[in-house]
Amino acid sequence: MLSHYIKVSFRELLKYRTQSVVSIIGLAIGFTAFILGGYWLWWETHFDNFHPEADRLYCLTTEGLVKRANGTNSDLDQLHVDDRKELFQLLPEIExxxxxxxxxxxxxxxxxxxxxxxxxxxxxxxxxxxxxxxxxxxxxxxxxxxxxxxxxxxxxxxxxxxxxxxxxxxxxxxxxxxxxxxxxxxxxxxxxxxxxxxxxxxxxxxxxxxxxxxxxQKNASIIQVHTKLARYKSRADKKWKIHLLTAPEVHLRCHPELTDRIRNIHILALAGAMAFLSALINLLVLFIGQQQRKQQKNRTYLCVGASTKSMMLKGCTELVLPLLIAFLIAFCLIESIYPYYESYTTWNRYGIYEDVSRHLSRVSLFGNMISIAGTSILAFLLVCYYPIRSLLEHKIQKPVLFKRSLIVVQIFIGSLFFITSLGLFRQLHFILSKDKGIDYSQVIQVDLGFSTAYQTDLSVLKPEMANHPYVKGVTFTCGNAPVFTEQGDWYGSFYTHFCFDPAEPDPNRSDPVLVADKDFFSFFGLQLQSGSWLTDANAYGFLVNETCLQTLGYADLFERSVYNPENKQASPLKVCGVIHDYMYAPMQYPVLPLFFTTFDNPMVKGFEPAYLFYIRYAPGHKKEVLEHLREVTSHIQNDNINRNKMFTELSDLVDTFNRPEKVIFTIFSILSLVCILISTFGIYSLVSLSTEQRRKEIAIRKVNGATFYHILQLFFREYFLLVTLGNAFALPVGYLLAKRWLETYANHTTLPAWLFLLVFIITSGIVLLSIFQQVKRAAATNPAEVIKTE
Structure with a gap:
């Protein structure tokens, strides 16, 4: 019997092949995105949960030393020794x-x-x-x-x-x-x-x-422990807060570089879940339409002795078969894109572990996929059990309301994807097109290594690097001061404190200083806003960026000397110019208030060695310049630098920063397109069913003088209300989600009102096109033939 039901289900798939293909593809793509995003999210939120008694394992962390890209405090998985002694006395709950x-x-x-x-x-x-x-x-x-x-x-x-x-x-x-x-x-x-x-x-x-x-301890109250820590004042620094984090929380809160990664994971998992849900709803809509077309056949089955149980088995088979095909396709999709997925999800830590990569488990991924596929089939059948039984037994009181509700949900998901995708596209376009305030075209970065710089004066390589016909310029900076950095919460060669007023309003302020070659500013085309450039005449001079000028708040900054904060005596250090801000990090990071000086400044001379070189090459001659640079640096022996990574083009580095946004936009675009197609075919299927069931009504209206456009208007008014209702929920939710996502960027675009109007117009147009063909076919039928057959 089951084999017979499977054959019948295959025939139904072939009969409605267009809707079936769209539904199966939508299920496969949605399930693939949901599995990849969901497993990735699970992996990131279950770090170190394999230790014995992990539910009682915590890390004492310090807040107030590290910041995230959005400016909020992150935690550091370290504890000062003075706090350690005090906390162990404060917390007898520690076993x-x-x-x-x-x-x-x-x-x-x-x-x-x-x-x-x-x-x-x-x-x-x-x-x-x-x-x-x-x-x-x-x-x-x-x-x-x-x-x-x-x-x-x-x-x-x-x-x-x-x-x-x-x-x-x-x-x-x-x-x-x-x-x-x-x-x-x-x-x-x-x-x-x-x-x-x-x-x-x-x-x-x-x-x-x-x-x-x-x-x-096993009976310890974690709430009481958190309460004690909230009242505790750090012995090392009163501004620091001490937290008790679980092992998985350590991973999420003590690595500020993961903020954007976790955000994108949530987007991927949620988008996949919604696409999968939309495809499931479309599958149910298609099934309902098929069953209502076969009402007479189902009645015949029941009359000749078919039991409700056998009819339910037949219906469930028709529902499960497309799901199984979709899961098989999803498995093939995941298998084919797994190498790219593994590369994209790899986590590279910073600091001494920068060369250590962490990878998601392939075996665990596919194991989870199989278990979730089985669970989703079971859950879907349980949810659909009552509607299927009621439909087969003709007990649905308001089938039209039920079908319309499903369409509203599909329109909601499709419009939500649409508006969110447009928001993502605007931000991506903003990121790629916004002027960063610095000319980095045709520039190669050469990293000669921290340890090498402290052994050899690498600045002497500048003339040798410049000695090539296709090299247009050379400059250099020192450690922690690359032109572009992926971690924008720390930028500059070193941190110090510049006191411009003996009565310093903010004596604990930390000022980042970037030490660079004297040609650095002209090499990258940085623009002077006011004041003058650094010259030999002002050897102790500094430049600041616009953000720094605004942060300090001194209108007469050029006239102020830098005071020694201890004896309040003026020093020869002065700010002599202000340069326009340039974006040195991904756009989620705000531009820091920066001080700039050169290696000629006696304050820093010999303090920070140079090892990051920048070479601008003539267009079309990158290969020749790279060969020249390799030859010049061939004698550099640095065990900590991979020679393949010594040479990086700055434009490639910027593209790497933008890679997460590009990937998320691509995924969202695909899922959005799938959801819109699914919604369109869901509406098409229901309109087709509705026109078949209302053929007699259409025929009578035609006999009474109704034109095609009157009949089209009748159907469009009905479905236009569904579109309006779906968008009424989707657009505000989409606005809130997109707005919250954009706010994770210090530099972001806006969402104009016309964007939401555009989504509404496009979804309405899709509905109109979906119903046009079916209504035209029904209206073109001879009314006499319809009434005679009815």
């Missing part, structure tokens, strides 16, 4: 604790250079965190740094095997611990990134902070 610090070493093994990142901690680490020993043990080992635990990956990298207990690891000349054990690699969704664990009592870093995790 166990562990502190550790990060370490980094570069090892040379034969002709290979190996970078190792690790941590130092005592035995308490193994009391709180997961450690599956393959060989050896930590027990009985003194926490004096003479023993080390390696991960399986590191053991194979250093020794080619995990059977290396007792062997020595030369981390540096003075630190040569013996391997005490080897543990299995941690999953990629962890913030505890280490190649080795040095068994040594952790020592605070240079700012007296360490990462500290605690496990609370």
């Amino acid at each position: 166990a604790s562990c502190s550790f610090n990060h370490l980094s070493f570069t090892l040379k093994q034969k002709d290979e250079t190996i970078s190792l990142h690790g941590m130092e901690s005592d035995h308490s680490f193994f009391d709180l965190f997961w450690a599956d020993f393959i060989a050896g043990t930590y027990k009985g080992k003194s926490p004096d740094g003479s023993n080390v635990i390696l991960t399986e990956r590191t053991a194979r990298k250093l020794f080619g095997t995990t059977d290396c207990v007792g062997k020595e690891v030369a981390l540096d000349e003075d630190l040569r611990p013996v391997v005490a054990g080897v543990i299995r690699n941690y999953p990629d969704n962890t913030d505890l990134l280490f190649d080795f664990l040095l068994i040594r009592s952790p020592r605070p870093n240079h700012v007296k902070r360490m990462t500290t995790y605690v496990r609370l």
Whole structure:
């Protein structure tokens, strides 16, 4: 019987092939986006949940040291030693604790250079965190740094095997611990990134902070703990706030660079879910239309002895078959785009772990896909059970109202996608077209490395780099001061404090200073707003950008000297000019108030070495200039710099910054188009059904003198109300969502009123086109034939 129902279902799919294809494709694309976005979101929100008793594992973090792109405070997963002592006395709920610090070493093994990142901690680490020993043990080992635990990956990298207990690891000349054990690699969704664990009592870093995790007692009230922390004043700095974060929260709140990533993940998951829901509704609309066309046939089945159970099985088969086909297509889609998905979702940390990439698990992704596919089929059948039964037994009291409600939901989803996509497009166009205030065309960035700069004066390479017929100019900056940076919350060579008034209103203000070559400003075409450029005559001079001038608030800034904040004595330091702002980071970051000076300034001379060079080449001659630069820098030996990444074109760097917006816009455009098509075919299907059921009414109206346009107007008025109702909900919700998304950018476009009117006009036009053909076909039928057959 089931095989017979499957054959019947296939015939129905072929009979209504256009609607079926659109519905199946919509289901496949929506489910694909939902799975990829949903799994990505799950992965990002379940970091370090694999540790034993993870529900009681927390990290003591500090707020007030790091900021997100939108200016709000982020958390730092470190705790000052003074606060650590006080908090352990304040919180008797703490059952166990562990502190550790990060370490980094570069090892040379034969002709290979190996970078190792690790941590130092005592035995308490193994009391709180997961450690599956393959060989050896930590027990009985003194926490004096003479023993080390390696991960399986590191053991194979250093020794080619995990059977290396007792062997020595030369981390540096003075630190040569013996391997005490080897543990299995941690999953990629962890913030505890280490190649080795040095068994040594952790020592605070240079700012007296360490990462500290605690496990609370089983009966501890987390609300009371948070209340105590809210009242606590940091012993290190009264402005700091101490928080207690779960392990997954550490990942989300202690990495400000993830803010935009998490936002885009939510967009992808929500968009996929809505597209999938729209396709499911369309499938149900198509099914209802088919069943109403087969009312007479279904009555015949029931009259000849078919049970309600068998009819339900037949109906469920017709519903499930398109879903199964769609899931199969979705599986193929995910398999084909997985390499790109893996590349796009890879998380690269900053700092000493910048070269460590974290990847989503392929096995877990497909396992989740299968389980969610099965769950969604079951949930869909449960939700549809009553409508299907009522339809087969002809018990739906108001079928027209039910069908219209489904159409309104589809129009709501389609219009919501439409207006949101237009908002995304406007912001993307704004990002790509807005003048950044700096000329970065045909410019190559050469990164010669931090460590090299402290060993050699690299500024002497400038004339040699410029000695090429296709090189139009060369300049350089120093560390933490690239022309473009992906992390706009920290920009400048160093931070200091400039006091322009002995009665300083903001003595704790930190002023970022960018140290650059004297040709930096002319090389990049920066514009002077007021004052004068830096020259040899004002060696102690500084430039500021417009934002800095506004932030300081001094109209007479050029006349003011910089005072020593301790003795209130004027120094020779002065601001001599203001330059227009330029955008050095992605648009979600605001432009910071910046000070600029050159390497000739005696205040910074010899303080910050140069190692970021910028070379402008003649159009069409990039290849020749790159070969020249490789030759000039061939003698540079820097173990920390990958020579393939030494040379970066600035335009490529800007494109990398814009990549997330481009991807999200592309995905949204596809999903929006799918949802609009689904809504269109849903309306088309219902109009087709409605015209078939109202053929006699149309015939009588024609006999009484109604024209085609009168009949078209009758149908259009009915569906125009549905469009109006769907848009009445979709447009305000779309405005709120798009507005909230745009506000995550410090620099963003606006949403004009005509955009919403355009969406309404286009959706109304789509409905008119959808009903035009069906009404025309019904109106063209001979009324006498219709009345005779009815």
